[in-house]
Amino acid sequence: MKSHARVVVIGGGAVGCSALYHLTRLGWTDAVLLERDELTAGSTWHAAGNCPNFSTSWNILKLQRHSTALYERLAQEVGYDINYHVTGSIRLAHTADRVDEFRHVASQARAQHLDFELLSPSQIKARHPFLELDGIRLGLWDPKDGDIDPAQLTQALAKGARDLGATVYRHTRVTAMRALSAGGWRIETPAGSIETEYVINAAGYRGGEVAAMIGEYLPIVSLSHQYLITDDIPALVARGPARLPLVRDPDVSYYLRQERHGLLLGPYESHGRAHWLEGLPSEFAHQLFADDLGRIETYIEAACARMPILGSVGVKRVINGPIPYAPDGNPLIGPAAGVRNFFHCCAFTFGIAQAGGAGRVIAEWVVNGEPDWDVWPLDCRRYLPFANRTYVLAKALETYRNEYAVGYPQEERPAGRPAKTSPLYDRLRAIGAVFGARGGWERALYYARPDDPAGPECSFRRPHWHRAVARECAAAANGVAALDLPGFAKFEIEGAGAAAWLDHLIAGRLPREGRTALNYCCSPRGGIVSEMTVSRLPDGRFWLISAAAGERHDEHWLHAHLSQRHGPVSIANVTARYGSLVVVGPRSRELLARVTDTDLSNEAFPWLAVRTIPIAYTVALAMRVNYVGELGWELHVPSEHLPAVHERLVAAGREFALAHFGLYAMESLRLEKCYRSWKADLTTEYTPCMASLERFVRLDKAADFIGRQALRKAAAAGPKERFVPLLVDATDADAAAVSIVYRGAEAVGLVTSGGYGYRLNRSIALAYVRTDLTAPGTELEVEILGERCRAVVAREPLYDPDNLRLRA
Numbered sequence: 001m002k003s004h005a006r007v008v009v010i011g012g013g014a015v016g017c018s019a020l021y022h023l024t025r026l027g028w029t030d031a032v033l034l035e036r037d038e039l040t041a042g043s044t045w046h047a048a049g050n051c052p053n054f055s056t057s058w059n060i061l062k063l064q065r066h067s068t069a070l071y072e073r074l075a076q077e078v079g080y081d082i083n084y085h086v087t088g089s090i091r092l093a094h095t096a097d098r099v100d101e102f103r104h105v106a107s108q109a110r111a112q113h114l115d116f117e118l119l120s121p122s123q124i125k126a127r128h129p130f131l132e133l134d135g136i137r138l139g140l141w142d143p144k145d146g147d148i149d150p151a152q153l154t155q156a157l158a159k160g161a162r163d164l165g166a167t168v169y170r171h172t173r174v175t176a177m178r179a180l181s182a183g184g185w186r187i188e189t190p191a192g193s194i195e196t197e198y199v200i201n202a203a204g205y206r207g208g209e210v211a212a213m214i215g216e217y218l219p220i221v222s223l224s225h226q227y228l229i230t231d232d233i234p235a236l237v238a239r240g241p242a243r244l245p246l247v248r249d250p251d252v253s254y255y256l257r258q259e260r261h262g263l264l265l266g267p268y269e270s271h272g273r274a275h276w277l278e279g280l281p282s283e284f285a286h287q288l289f290a291d292d293l294g295r296i297e298t299y300i301e302a303a304c305a306r307m308p309i310l311g312s313v314g315v316k317r318v319i320n321g322p323i324p325y326a327p328d329g330n331p332l333i334g335p336a337a338g339v340r341n342f343f344h345c346c347a348f349t350f351g352i353a354q355a356g357g358a359g360r361v362i363a364e365w366v367v368n369g370e371p372d373w374d375v376w377p378l379d380c381r382r383y384l385p386f387a388n389r390t391y392v393l394a395k396a397l398e399t400y401r402n403e404y405a406v407g408y409p410q411e412e413r414p415a416g417r418p419a420k421t422s423p424l425y426d427r428l429r430a431i432g433a434v435f436g437a438r439g440g441w442e443r444a445l446y447y448a449r450p451d452d453p454a455g456p457e458c459s460f461r462r463p464h465w466h467r468a469v470a471r472e473c474a475a476a477a478n479g480v481a482a483l484d485l486p487g488f489a490k491f492e493i494e495g496a497g498a499a500a501w502l503d504h505l506i507a508g509r510l511p512r513e514g515r516t517a518l519n520y521c522c523s524p525r526g527g528i529v530s531e532m533t534v535s536r537l538p539d540g541r542f543w544l545i546s547a548a549a550g551e552r553h554d555e556h557w558l559h560a561h562l563s564q565r566h567g568p569v570s571i572a573n574v575t576a577r578y579g580s581l582v583v584v585g586p587r588s589r590e591l592l593a594r595v596t597d598t599d600l601s602n603e604a605f606p607w608l609a610v611r612t613i614p615i616a617y618t619v620a621l622a623m624r625v626n627y628v629g630e631l632g633w634e635l636h637v638p639s640e641h642l643p644a645v646h647e648r649l650v651a652a653g654r655e656f657a658l659a660h661f662g663l664y665a666m667e668s669l670r671l672e673k674c675y676r677s678w679k680a681d682l683t684t685e686y687t688p689c690m691a692s693l694e695r696f697v698r699l700d701k702a703a704d705f706i707g708r709q710a711l712r713k714a715a716a717a718g719p720k721e722r723f724v725p726l727l728v729d730a731t732d733a734d735a736a737a738v739s740i741v742y743r744g745a746e747a748v749g750l751v752t753s754g755g756y757g758y759r760l761n762r763s764i765a766l767a768y769v770r771t772d773l774t775a776p777g778t779e780l781e782v783e784i785l786g787e788r789c790r791a792v793v794a795r796e797p798l799y800d801p802d803n804l805r806l807r808a
């Protein structure tokens with residue numbers, strides 16, 4: 001075996017081989033793949049090989065779109081035959097919500113140049129004569145769906161990589177790994193060791209085992225998934241080589257397609273099964289679990305009713321194999337936090353359909369330092385340590401049984417909750433809080449009242465809780481309202497070198513002592529990596545606050561760029577040590593004055609100031625900033641004191657009719673102020689200039705910050721698209737993230753956030769739009785659930801344009 005390679009991929013399934021293939025395409029041909037058995041011996045060999053484009057996730061859609069385009073040309077490109085049948089597919093809709101979902105996804109897909117089509121029952125029948133269509137409202141046609149032979153695909157990818165110089169070692173199991181002091185890794189195998197600069201963990205359901213070798217826990221569990229293949233069906237034999245489109249009946253929860261002259265049926269059943277909770281058997285490879293048809297009996301019956309020819313013959317073969325699941329069913333892709341040059345690319349539940357795209361993303365990450373697409377929902381750093389085995393198991397089983405459920409926006413599923421709660425959790429629940437989980441933290445979404453109208457929690461249209469949200473927004477605008485925000489990521493930076501180091505990290509200016517400022521960290525390519533509120537405290541200390549979901553991501557970014565060049569710097573993650581209370585509204589000063597003796601006047605405590613103020617039996621770090629655009633303060637309070645501080649506020653608040661508000665109201669209020677949301681409006685695919693945030697970038701500052709060169713170039717060229725607010729003439733549904741913006745027939749932009757603004761009584765969309773169409777007053781259209789709605793470019797912020805309320 002070679003003693004050195006620039007990069008080593010562990011695992012020779014579809015995903016590992018795709019990573020190897022894409023590395024070589026990017027010029028990294030000194031690449032090695034280590035496979036403990038034969039290529040495909042994990043989950044790949046037995047996969048059904050379905051390759052949809054469809055997904056309710058924007059990022060999964062990207063991966064799958066890249067895969068299907070690659071698979072169409074791969075056989076010819078590398079000279080290796082692959083059975084790949086592009087048959088098209090039909091998804092069946094039984095309900096109105098499913099129809100809304102299809103309309104929503106069809107629009108997203110169009111933004112990625114995929115032509116999905118909605119079919120009437122008679123059009124379905126014309127494409128698939130064997131389907132019974134009772135109760136079916138319509139179908140969604142994905143013309144590029146189909147099935148591929150997973151083993152041939154894997155071999156073709158491996159061949160493509162080998163042809164460019166990569167090496168594949170089969171029967172070479174990785175047994176241990178050690179970080180080298182000079183950087184890079186030493187990998188041990190029974191055949192000897194190999195040193196490498198970079199490692200990619202593509203070990204499939206054994207991804208957790210490989211992660212454990214570097215001391216990391218990955219949230220993965222192995223479930224079993226099965227499909228059956230029937231004997232030949234005379235009606236299909238009679239059709240000769242013609243193949244039926246693939247069918248998915250998500251409201252019942254199965255896929256059903258032609259396999260040679262028989263049919264292949266695979267359900268996602270409501271009672272999934274987990275395996276190997278105490279550890280994986282070391283010799284399991286190229287094997288299956290025992291058939292367990294009893295688990296899927298009801299689905300077989302339903303499928304036979306839908307396609308009667310299915311029941312006309314016997315079952316030829318059952319495949320029941322291991323399939324890895326992360327809690328949300330999405331893969332774990334990206335850099336391992338806390339170590340250098342180690343990447344994960346595992347836990348794929350649809351790894352055949354996603355291998356092409358995933359290989360591209362991980363190869364770009366390794367070679368270029370970041371992928372072209374921002375794939376945060378797939379990033380392995382989205383999970384924090386609470387996502388332990390208990391959590392993964394509960395969540396994975398829930399995800400499995402909902403694999404085909406309608407993908408509602410804002411759905412909050414119950415498994416694995418509550419994981420982390422604020423000390424105020426019980427109090428808030430007692431007054432009607434309805435919670436959702438963010439980064440594992442339970443946060444109030446809204447406060448229900450007994451006389452509120454009932455209705456489903458989830459819908460693509462405005463659900464019943466919009467009335468509660470309207471009430472909470474009115475309280476914040478007219479009186480005073482409080483929001484508990486546990487889990488806000490908080491980092492305390494100290495040391496003589498702290499200021500100089502931070503200046504190198506952020507694109508903007510560091511605040512003066514006693515002040516706070518919004519700041520952006522950019523990647524070397526100028527994309528927005530992180531948004532942080534930076535406060536400078538006495539004694540050269542800084543507090544950085546960022547999104548709850550980004551805790552591990554931001555901590556990783558800080559540590560990865562830590563430098564003691566300018567003097568000592570230390571980073572402490574104080575997220576869980578402090579709770580955060582937001583107190584906002586025109587009467588917030590009066591209320592706070594009742595609970596602290598600090599001077600809160602504009603002169604003593606102006607907008608963007610930060611002070612420590614005594615409240616109850618503690619001292620809170622108070623910042624005169626907020627995300628809702630009203631007079632107000634953020635109070636960061638030691639967690640053990642939070643209930644006492646809250647009690648004081650509530651007692652004093654009776655005089656002011658203090659209201660409580662939740663995340664949904666905050667979302668509505670921030671839309672009106674056009675405050676950007678991290679990973680919705682701000683991603684690595686956008687520069688601050690595109691995001692219309694130039695005022696937060698100091699290209700000419702003394703410190704040479706990360707991304708400056710790229711941002712200079714981008715500023716000189718001018719952005720092709722810019723972030724603007726749109727006022728939308730919507731009826732009962734608002735623009736969702738990734739809705740298309742049109743000018744006539746032409747797609748000219750993409751919505752990144754949308755919703756209803758209750759202070760303005762308008763439907764709002766925040767969007768990136770072609771720069772020549774960003775003048776206020778420009779008439780455009782936004783597609784919402786298949787309908788074009790008039791949208792007019794407006795000037796930001798939409799609410800309180802001179803920030804008079806914030807500065808009041």
Ligand SMILES: Cc1cc2nc3c(=O)[nH]c(=O)nc-3n(C[C@H](O)[C@H](O)[C@H](O)COP(=O)(O)OP(=O)(O)OC[C@H]3O[C@@H](n4cnc5c(N)ncnc54)[C@H](O)[C@@H]3O)c2cc1C
Pocket residue numbers: 010011012013014015016034035036037038039040041042043044045046047048049050051172173174175202203204205206210224225226227285319320321322323345346347348349350351352353354
């Ligand atoms: C019944 C069934 C049907 C499915 N149908 C579909 C489908 O239609 N479409 C779809 O997209 N997906 C499907 N899947 C899922 C799909 O099989 C997986 O998502 C996919 O195969 C994952 O590929 P992978 O390369 O990530 O992992 P794997 O194929 O599991 O590859 C990982 C490789 O790593 C190797 N390895 C592990 N540990 C080590 C080590 N220490 N050293 C060296 N090598 C190591 C393993 O031997 C293995 O070869 C199905 C799954 C099942 C169970």
